[in-house]
Amino acid sequence: MTSATELPAAAPAEPSEPFGLGSSPLRTDALPKALGIYPYAADLWAEGLLWGAMLRSPHPHARIVSVDTSAALAVPGVHAVVTAADLPPGPDGTPDGAPAGPIVADRPVLAADVVRHHGEPIAAVAADHPDTARLAAASIVVEYELLEPVTDPEAAFNAPPIHPDGNLLRHLPLRTGDPEATGEIVVEGLYQVGRQDPAPIGAEAGLAVPRPDGGVELHLSTTDPHGDRDRTAACLGLEPDRVRLVVTGVPGATSDREDLSFQVSLALLALRTGRPVKMTLTREESFQAHTSRHPALLRYRHHADAEGKLVKVEAQILLDGGAYADVSAEALAAAVAFSAGPYVCPNVFVDAWAVRTNNPPSGRMRGEGALQACFAHESQMDQLAARIGVDPMEIRRRNAMATGDPLPTGQAVTCPAPVDALLDALTESPLPALPVDDPEADWLLPGGPGGAGDPAAVRRGIGYAVGMVHMLGAEGEDEVSTATVRVSGDHATVICAAVDSGQGFATLARQIVQTVLGVSEVYIAPVDSDQSEAGPSARGRHTWVSGGAVERAALMVRHQMLQPIAADFGMSVELLTIADGKISSYDGVLGMPVSEALEGRELWATAQCRPHPTEPLDENGQGDAFVSIAFCAMRAVVDVDIELGAVRVVDVTVAQDVGRALNPRQIEDRIEAAVAQGVGLALLEDLRTEGGLLVNPSLTGYRLPTALDTPDIRIASLVEERDVVATFGAKAVSAVPAVVAPAAVAAAVRAATGLPVGRLPIQPEDAAVA
Amino acid sequence: MEHGGILVNRTIMLPTSVDEAVEALAATPGAVPVAGATDLMEAVNAGRLRPAALIGLGRITELRGWRYEDGGTAVLGAGLTHARMDRPDFAALIPALADAARTAGPPQVRNVGTLGGNIATAAPTGDTLPVLAALEATATLARAGSVREVPISHLLTGLDPLRPGELLTWVRVPLLHAPQVFLKAGGRSGPARATASVALVLDPARRAVRCAVGAAAPVPLRPLEAEAWVAGCIDWDARGEEGAALIDPAALAAFGEYVAGACVPDTGLPGEGPGSAAARLRRTVSVLARRALGRALK
Numbered sequence A: 001m002t003s004a005t006e007l008p009a010a011a012p013a014e015p016s017e018p019f020g021l022g023s024s025p026l027r028t029d030a031l032p033k034a035l036g037i038y039p040y041a042a043d044l045w046a047e048g049l050l051w052g053a054m055l056r057s058p059h060p061h062a063r064i065v066s067v068d069t070s071a072a073l074a075v076p077g078v079h080a081v082v083t084a085a086d087l088p089p090g091p092d093g094t095p096d097g098a099p100a101g102p103i104v105a106d107r108p109v110l111a112a113d114v115v116r117h118h119g120e121p122i123a124a125v126a127a128d129h130p131d132t133a134r135l136a137a138a139s140i141v142v143e144y145e146l147l148e149p150v151t152d153p154e155a156a157f158n159a160p161p162i163h164p165d166g167n168l169l170r171h172l173p174l175r176t177g178d179p180e181a182t183g184e185i186v187v188e189g190l191y192q193v194g195r196q197d198p199a200p201i202g203a204e205a206g207l208a209v210p211r212p213d214g215g216v217e218l219h220l221s222t223t224d225p226h227g228d229r230d231r232t233a234a235c236l237g238l239e240p241d242r243v244r245l246v247v248t249g250v251p252g253a254t255s256d257r258e259d260l261s262f263q264v265s266l267a268l269l270a271l272r273t274g275r276p277v278k279m280t281l282t283r284e285e286s287f288q289a290h291t292s293r294h295p296a297l298l299r300y301r302h303h304a305d306a307e308g309k310l311v312k313v314e315a316q317i318l319l320d321g322g323a324y325a326d327v328s329a330e331a332l333a334a335a336v337a338f339s340a341g342p343y344v345c346p347n348v349f350v351d352a353w354a355v356r357t358n359n360p361p362s363g364r365m366r367g368e369g370a371l372q373a374c375f376a377h378e379s380q381m382d383q384l385a386a387r388i389g390v391d392p393m394e395i396r397r398r399n400a401m402a403t404g405d406p407l408p409t410g411q412a413v414t415c416p417a418p419v420d421a422l423l424d425a426l427t428e429s430p431l432p433a434l435p436v437d438d439p440e441a442d443w444l445l446p447g448g449p450g451g452a453g454d455p456a457a458v459r460r461g462i463g464y465a466v467g468m469v470h471m472l473g474a475e476g477e478d479e480v481s482t483a484t485v486r487v488s489g490d491h492a493t494v495i496c497a498a499v500d501s502g503q504g505f506a507t508l509a510r511q512i513v514q515t516v517l518g519v520s521e522v523y524i525a526p527v528d529s530d531q532s533e534a535g536p537s538a539r540g541r542h543t544w545v546s547g548g549a550v551e552r553a554a555l556m557v558r559h560q561m562l563q564p565i566a567a568d569f570g571m572s573v574e575l576l577t578i579a580d581g582k583i584s585s586y587d588g589v590l591g592m593p594v595s596e597a598l599e600g601r602e603l604w605a606t607a608q609c610r611p612h613p614t615e616p617l618d619e620n621g622q623g624d625a626f627v628s629i630a631f632c633a634m635r636a637v638v639d640v641d642i643e644l645g646a647v648r649v650v651d652v653t654v655a656q657d658v659g660r661a662l663n664p665r666q667i668e669d670r671i672e673a674a675v676a677q678g679v680g681l682a683l684l685e686d687l688r689t690e691g692g693l694l695v696n697p698s699l700t701g702y703r704l705p706t707a708l709d710t711p712d713i714r715i716a717s718l719v720e721e722r723d724v725v726a727t728f729g730a731k732a733v734s735a736v737p738a739v740v741a742p743a744a745v746a747a748a749v750r751a752a753t754g755l756p757v758g759r760l761p762i763q764p765e766d767a768a769v770a
Numbered sequence B: 001m002e003h004g005g006i007l008v009n010r011t012i013m014l015p016t017s018v019d020e021a022v023e024a025l026a027a028t029p030g031a032v033p034v035a036g037a038t039d040l041m042e043a044v045n046a047g048r049l050r051p052a053a054l055i056g057l058g059r060i061t062e063l064r065g066w067r068y069e070d071g072g073t074a075v076l077g078a079g080l081t082h083a084r085m086d087r088p089d090f091a092a093l094i095p096a097l098a099d100a101a102r103t104a105g106p107p108q109v110r111n112v113g114t115l116g117g118n119i120a121t122a123a124p125t126g127d128t129l130p131v132l133a134a135l136e137a138t139a140t141l142a143r144a145g146s147v148r149e150v151p152i153s154h155l156l157t158g159l160d161p162l163r164p165g166e167l168l169t170w171v172r173v174p175l176l177h178a179p180q181v182f183l184k185a186g187g188r189s190g191p192a193r194a195t196a197s198v199a200l201v202l203d204p205a206r207r208a209v210r211c212a213v214g215a216a217a218p219v220p221l222r223p224l225e226a227e228a229w230v231a232g233c234i235d236w237d238a239r240g241e242e243g244a245a246l247i248d249p250a251a252l253a254a255f256g257e258y259v260a261g262a263c264v265p266d267t268g269l270p271g272e273g274p275g276s277a278a279a280r281l282r283r284t285v286s287v288l289a290r291r292a293l294g295r296a297l298k
C-alpha cells in the first residue's frame, strides 16, 4: 500500500513551465504525434527484413481436415510457412496450437483442429515482399468441414460445446437481502448492447529480430510487455528471458493491443528464418484479430416505494464472450457488482452469464461489464422517475450512494463516493444555447452539413446518467508495479515498464519526480521487458500502482540525498524541503542547489507499490472484490430529426470524481476521449456479424465518430475528494466517462422522442417517431 | 521504397491530352486509367485489383474544367474534382451536383476524387449518380479513333457499359436555371456513405420534375409516374411570385410516399413488414423526397 504522505509543496512561485503535480505540462509525445514524426511500430525497419502475412479462417466454425502448405512454400521469395504443427501442443484437454490467454489459456495461437471464429489465424508466412507473403498465404490449401456456428448467445447454453472447456465461460449469481421484497412501483426493461471495437488508429504492426542466443526480440506496441513476453515465451517453448519485448510508440489503445497470435507468429517466423520479420495487419485483419466489447443482453426489474426509493433490483445479464474466454470472467464481475448502479438498494438478485459463441472474441475495452450494466440501470432509473413523476436528477438523488454505503456485493465503499456532489455540479452547469438563438445557416443539424436535416422536424432532448467503475485488477488479482528513479546532476530518470499507451503516464511520472525531487529535467526511459514488471496498461491502474512506485522510489532518493545534509546541520530530514532545484531548511539558513548536494554522485532507488489485496466474489456474488471505485455523472443534450431518426449530440457536460487532479489538462483530454468513444457506441459503432461472419470490418462500414459527431464536451466539475489509500489520493479517470456517456445519450434521445430506446447503438428507427 | 511499394515494376503513364491517353490505353493491354485513385487504390490495397499498368489522367488539363455548348448545356470534364464542383461558380450552374459533391467523402478525398471516377466506379452509393440520372446527363466515351455518346443511366445499368480501352471524357448536363436539390441520409454527422439519397430538379421550361433515388438499389432509380403526377400538382405560373404557395402540403407528402413506394416496393413478402430494412429505407426515401421537393419549391 502506498503512503499518502503529504508532499512538500514544491512548485516554484512563478514556474516558467508547468511543473509538478497539479500543473498541466504538455505531453512529450504531443508534438511529434501532431507533426507525424512519432515512430510507430509500422515505421520500423531492419536490414534484410522479411515480411510476414497470416492466413485466416473464412468460416466462423469449421473443423480443419487438412492444411497443405506446399503451394505456399513453392512460391519464389517465400522463406517460411508455419502452422500449429510448428508450435508445442496444448496440455491435455485443451486445443493444440499453443493455447494461451489472459485469464484462461484456451485460445490457440494458430488453429489446429477447429476454427471458432471468422478470421482466426491458421498459418503465417515470411517472404521477401509483402505482396509475396500475402499471395503465398492465400495459396495455402485448407480443407474445412463446416460446422454449425453458434451465434446467438442465448442458444450457446444448449448448443454442442464449441471448445473443450464448454460454452459457459462463467456464471455469476449475486444474492443479497430478501428475495420476497416488493415495491409499490415496478419497472421492467430489456436492454441490448452491440459490439464496439477499439478500432485503434494504428493497426497491429511489429518487428521480430532473432537473437544470437536462440531467443527473439519483439518490437511491438504492446501495453503489457511482461505479460506478453511470458505468454509468447510459453507458446514458443522458450524461457521468458529468451524473449525480449521492446515497446514502440502505441498508436492508440483503449484495450489490449497486439493479440498473441500476431506476436507469437511473428517471433516464430523470425526464429525459423533467422532473419528479422515485419508484419502489419490490414484494417480488415485488424478488426478480425483483436478483441472487441462484449455484446450484452440485460433484463431488469426494479422495485421502488412510492417515493422512488429502491427496494429491490432483479437482473439477468448475458455477455457474449465470443470464441475465447479472454477477460470475460472479469467483465462479468464488474457487470454484476455494479448492476444496480451508484445507488443504495437493500435487495439485489442477479444472475449473470458469459458464454462462448462463434462470434468474434470479446475482451478488454474501457469499463468492460460496467458499461453494459450502466446503460441498463440508468434506463431503469429514468423509467422509475417517469412513473412516479419526478425529475431524473431527483430520482438519482433519492437513491445516491455515499461513502461507506455497501455495494450489492457486500463490500463497503470506503473510498469517496461523492455522487451527490456530482449531481449538484451538473445541476448548476448551464445548458447549451438553443439553436433558435443562432442564425439558421449556422445550425449543425442532425445528419450533418449537407445532410437532409429539417429544423421543423428537430426536437431537443436532455438526459442524465451516473455510473461507476472499479480501478485496478479485481477479485484477488495481485496488483503490483516497480519503478526505478535515478538522479544525477540536475536531472532525473525514471525507469518503469508502465507503457504510456496514450493515457499520459510518462507525463505523470515526470510530474511526480519533479514534485518529490525538485528537479525539472526528468527523462522517462523507453520501456522494454528487461525492466522490472509494471503490469498491463489497463483498468486504470498505472496512476495508482506505477505512480505509487515512482513516488516511493523518488522519496527514497530524496532521503538519500538529504540524509547527509541533515546530519551535517544536526536537523532531521523532515525539516528540509526541495523546491526549484534547491534544498532549503525550514529556518532559511540552508539554501543549496540539488546538483551541489549530489557532489557528482548518482543516486538510485527502486521501489514497489502493491495496493491492498482483494478477494474473489463467492457463490452469492459477495466479497471485497475491488480496490477502489470511480464515479461520474453526465448530462447529454441531443437534437433528433424525428422523421429521419438522425441524432446529433450537441453537448455533454461531465462531473467526475477524480480524487485529486494531478494534471487537469490531461484529465480533460482523457474525459473528452472517453466521451467521444461513448458517443460512438451510443450512436454509431457496431461491429456486426451475420452467421458469425463480420459484415463491416472496414472504416467505411464501421462508423467511428468524426469531429462533427463529437459534441462539445464540458467539465462541470472535477470533484476532488481524496481517496486516502490511493497514490496522491487520485482516481483513474479514463474509463468511467466511457461507461456513462452511452447511457446519458440514450436518456437524451428518449427525452427528445418519447421512445423507449432499449438498444445501443441507437438506430435511426429507434429515434424516428412514426 | 524498394520493398514497400505495391506497384513495383509496373508501368505508369502520364498523358497530357485525351488523344495521348486513349492511344496509351489501346497500346497497353491491361492498362487501367486512374484519376484521383480514391476508389482504385482501395481496390488495389484490398487485393481486388492488380493493374498491369496505370494511365494517370491528372495531367489532362482540359478534362479538369468545363465548357458550354449550344447555350443550354454544360460539358463537364471527367477530371473535375468534387472539391471543384463544390465551389460557388459551379454551384450556381448545377446546384444539385455541387450539393452531391460536397457530401462525397471527407475533404482529403474530395480534393482528388473526380466526377469520372465516381461514374466509372458506379457504386450504389456514388453521390453524383442520382443527380446525373435526374438531369438525364450523357457521357462521352472515347477510344482510339472513335467517340460515342451514351446516357449515363445506360452506362450505369449496364445497358451500354464502358468498354475496355474506353475513356470517359465528358459529361453533358442540361442547364435548367431552376432550383435543384440533393439530399443524403448518411448515418453520421461526419462524412459517410449514403444510406439513401434523393436528387430532384425542376425543369420549368417543360413544366417537369425529375427525381432520382440513390443508394436504394445498385443504380439510381427514377420514379417516373410520381414525377409526372407531381408536375401536375404544381402551380407553375406562381413561380417567382413572393410568398406564393406552389404546392399543397398534402401533395408534397403524397409525393414522398409515391417515390418511396416506387423505388422501394413493398413486396408483401414475409420479413418485409414494418420495422424491416425495406420499410425503414422506404420511410427515409419518403422523407427525403418530400423535403427535396419542398425545398425546390420554397
Ligand SMILES: Cc1cc2nc3c(=O)[nH]c(=O)nc-3n(C[C@H](O)[C@H](O)[C@H](O)COP(=O)(O)OP(=O)(O)OC[C@H]3O[C@@H](n4cnc5c(N)ncnc54)[C@H](O)[C@@H]3O)c2cc1C
Residues within 6 Å of the ligand: B032, B033, B034, B035, B036, B037, B038, B039, B040, B041, B042, B057, B078, B079, B103, B104, B105, B106, B109, B112, B113, B114, B115, B116, B117, B118, B119, B120, B121, B125, B126, B127, B128, B166, B167, B168, B169, B191, B192, B193, B194
Ligand atoms: C474515405 C473515402 C470516402 C468516400 N466517400 C464517398 C462518398 O461519400 N460518396 C461517393 O460518391 N464516393 C465516395 N468515395 C469514393 C470516391 O472518392 C469517389 O467515387 C470518387 O469520385 C472516385 O474518383 P477518383 O478520381 O478517385 O477515381 P479513381 O479511383 O481514380 O478511379 C476509380 C475507377 O474509375 C476508373 N476511371 C477513373 N476515371 C476514369 C475515366 N475518365 N474514364 C474511365 N475510367 C475512369 C478507374 O479506372 C477506376 O476503375 C469515398 C472514397 C474514400 C476513400
